[in-house]
Amino acid sequence: MFTTLGRWCARRPRRTVAAWLLLLTAALAAVGALGKVTSESVSIPGSDSQAARDLGAVFHDSPSGRQPVLLHTAAGAAALTAPDVRAAVERAAQAVARVDHVVAVTTPYDPAGRSALSADGHTGYLAVELDVTARDITAEITRAVTAAAAPAGAAGVEVTPGGALAAAVDKGSTGRSEAVGLVAALVVLTVTFGSLVAAGLPLLFGALGLGIALPAIGLLGHVVDMPSSGATIAAMIGLGVGIDYTLFCLTRFRELRAAGVGVEDAAVRTMAGSGKAVAFAGSAVVAALAGLALGGLPLLYALAIAPGIAVLVAMAAALTLLPAVLALLGRRLTPKAAPAPAAGPRGWGRVAAYVAARPWRCLAGGLALLGVLAAPAAGLTFGQLDAGSDRTGSASRTAYDRMAAAFGPGANGTLQVLDVLRTPAAGPSDGRLTALTAALRATPGVAAVGPVQVSADGRYARWQITPATAPADPATVALVHRLRTDTLPAAAADGGTAHVGGAPAAQADLNDRLARRMPLVVGFVLVVAGLLLLLAFRSPVVAAKAALMNLLSVAAAYGVLTAVFQRGHGARLIGLEGAVAIPGYVPLLLFAVLFGLSMDYEVFLLTAVRTAFLRGGDNRRAVVAGLAGTGRIITSAALIMVSVFLGYVLSDDPVVKMFGVGLAVAVALDATVVRGVLVPASMVLLGRANWWLPGWLDRLLPHVDIEGDGHDGTPEEPPGTAVAGALPAAADAL
Incomplete structure (x- = not known):
């Protein structure tokens, strides 16, 4: 199937490229015409807060609720109750009432709005009701409302939108974060390939994937409540896997070209071998994300669908568009010459030999390091964020602080x-x-x-x-x-x-639901990961051990999250003012994403080890050869992904920072401590038991050749072995 698909695209490159460009144009045009919609509302079917929300419809409130527009005069200036200031505020309210979508405005001077004026008379708010839901409030609506309040501003009143009005104008772009990640990836890729054309291809595919996936996610917001963090998380994952999947295939293509294979045949064999591995990897990530459906929450569905779309787009581009581009640019992507192999073990070869010679010592050291990092996770609690965690100077934070100072902290929720x-x-x-x-x-x-x-x-x-x-x-x-x-x-x-x-009650119900469902989700992801590895490597021991190792890297990431965000250690270094709560969906989504991504490195390393074992039959030598041949590739590829994830720490959104830090820490540890030390050490200690398979299970399992490209009926060599050391920062295995 992969051979047929790759050959069809490679023989019709211009038609394939045109189809993808048409898809990109259609996605951008659709989101330009219809707009993208995000919503921070939380629906929790069956919860007490949802029952209160549903029954509240009998009071015929406006769809948006009562959105505040804060009015504030400095101490020493005229209070809002001064006659001239009051007249200006009332004129402003009348002007706001004439803005499109506004259906009612209540002033602090109305009988129904008297509680909206502080005791000192210097702070109050207009309660604005609109004919659209809070999800549909746009930045344009907010700007129109604040512009209409100009009479109050002319009288010396500071006007600040709050609630959903503030959230609409505070939605920031992640363009800076993505640019930082792309620049870092370009540096690594240029050093790796020594060619701007080869280095630019993975970046092009990463950007193309985002150009299609993000508009699709924005359009999906018209149908489901899609939080703003959903698109950002999708951009993180989509950019990382888009670069890595393309780079993995490009690595194999260049190796085949260096071996004298023709352009079209090299593109086809790349899809038959590496493309098949990409499909396996993408499916593993999507399967792990699918486990979030067991959480029983629309929020989790949205946060699973968004990165799932990005992964599927990246996978589809690698399987169809990439062979077409390889056929068009094949000669320009061909390496000039392969470097001579090193005289002795170097780099990861030495690490592999050291680990194999001292497996107990390395295993204990690696476990101790991960244990120290994971220890704070014992105190991890699910909390909720509010506008008090937003960036100082933003409309949301300004309105929050003034509301709390004037009416008490509880007035914000x-x-x-x-x-x-x-x-x-x-x-x-x-x-x-x-x-x-x-x-x-x-x-x-x-x-x-x-x-x-x-x-x-x-x-x-x-x-x-x-x-x-x-x-x-x-x-x-x-x-x-x-x-x-x-x-x-x-x-x-x-x-x-x-x-x-109310919002605090809904968040409490959300965290309670997540805490109850988390064991089910974790169990599902563990079973799926184990079954996929069992299918790939036909070894129950390898599958169970891999799941355990993945748990260790996730636990360490949880520990770092707890220490940095919940306890505030080093929070200022990443742009926070102090400790912030960790929403319950962050650890749950991180678990699913990290398990999917960890499959990449695990399958890559184990494929190399198993290939060496089947050829020589010596487990220890196979482990050394597998780590020596893939260690540089795994760690270098991880460097690209870590750079992409850390770029999102620049975001103002604390949730985005959490995902950036958590993903970066987990990938870095997974590529070095787990895959470089713990996995080989444990495999050396287990010996031939690694490949034990009961006879009944052998007959039951299908034979799946993850890396084979069907050439001469032999399995494909792991990337990096044909041209040793030529591509030290090549893609992760899957």
Whole structure:
């Protein structure tokens, strides 16, 4: 199949290239016409907060909710209550009400908005309601709202959008991060190949993959709630694997050309061997991401689909577009000459010999290092971020700080209590509702309780609760649980069913759901990874050991995340002001992505070891030969991917920084400590048991030749052996 596909594309290169350019044009045109949509809303089917959110529809709130526009005058200046300032604010409110999509504006001077004015009169906010959902608020809408508030600004009032209005204008581009990663990759590739044409090809494919995948993800946001971090994570993964998959195939193509194989035949054999490995690798990553579906959350579906699309695009480009480009540029990609082989073991050859001679010592040292790095993970807790973690000077952070200073930290994340009454209430003064209001006010951790709202039919009652603590404070989560387990069961009006909603409650439910589902997701990914490795190498021992080694690198990444983000060690070095909470979906998504990426290095190394073992039958020599032949390639390829991931640390988004640091640390450790020390040391100690396979399982398993290209019926040599040392930074195996 891969031979047929590769030959078809190689013989029709211009047609294939034109098809991909047409696809790129269509994707860019579609997103240009329809726009890309992101949403930070969280839907948690079956949760208490989702029940409160759904039942809240009976109150006929606007789709956007009440979005704040902060008004602030400095100390010593006229307060918002001064006659001339008040008149200017009211004119501004009238102008905002005329902006497209705005359906209502409440001022701090309206009876319904009196709680929107601080005690000192220097801070307040307009409550703006729109006819679009918070997900559909764009930067253009925000700019139109703030521009309409110019009369207030002319009177000396600082106007700052908050809520979803601020989030719309604060959405930053990751272009700088991607540029840094591409420049770093270009340096490594140029040194590796000594040719700008060869070095530029993997970068071109990485950029092409993003050019198609990111518009597709943006368009998908019209259908599902796609968080802004989804596209960024997809860009990280897509750029990394796009470069590596192309580089892996290009390495093999250059080796075949150096051996005298014709351009078309070299392109076809590259797809038959390395292309098949790329398909295996891409499928492994997508399969690991698919495990997130067991989390039962739309958020996880979106965060799995986004990088999955990027990986599939990169894989498709490597399997179809690359053979066409190789056929067009084959002669310019051919190396001039192969370097003479070294007289003795060098570099990773020496490391391999050292590890094989001292397996127990190396195994213990590697495990100790990973154990130290993983130790902080024992204290990892799932938390939630709020605008207080955003960059200083951003609209979200400015509005958050002013709201907290004027109305208390809990004003940035209010809760809603919705009671479903068995017997309709006569009105807000109903004694049952009054008693519940008093109970809510008496609950520890509650700073204020707004007046009760009763639905038109009297069957639903709603209160707005202002916590005494910030949304990201664990005490706010404790308040949510206290309301649900203590206050409401004891005091719910008429014995009805009460629910607690609002952003802090939704985040608490999200983390609780993730904590319960994480063992299931982890177990699924472990089983899938083990089965894929068993299928590839026909060894239960190798499959189980590989899964264990992958767990070690993930645990070390978790430990570094906990130390840097949750505890704040070195946080300022990556642009944070201090410790921040780690959302529950970050460790879960990292686990799936890292397991998929770790399969690349594992399969590459084990393929070389198994090839050497089948040819010589000596396990120790096979381990040494496999590590010596692939160590430089694995670590150099990892350097490219680490550079790409670290580029995202420049982002202002703490979640993006978490993924950048976590992925970079895990890949670096996986390529050096795990694949360079732990795997070979354990394989030396296990001896021939590495390749033990029960007879019944041998008959059951299909024979899959991951690296073979069908030439002469023999397996393909691992990349790097035909031209030893020619491409020290070649792609990771898969």
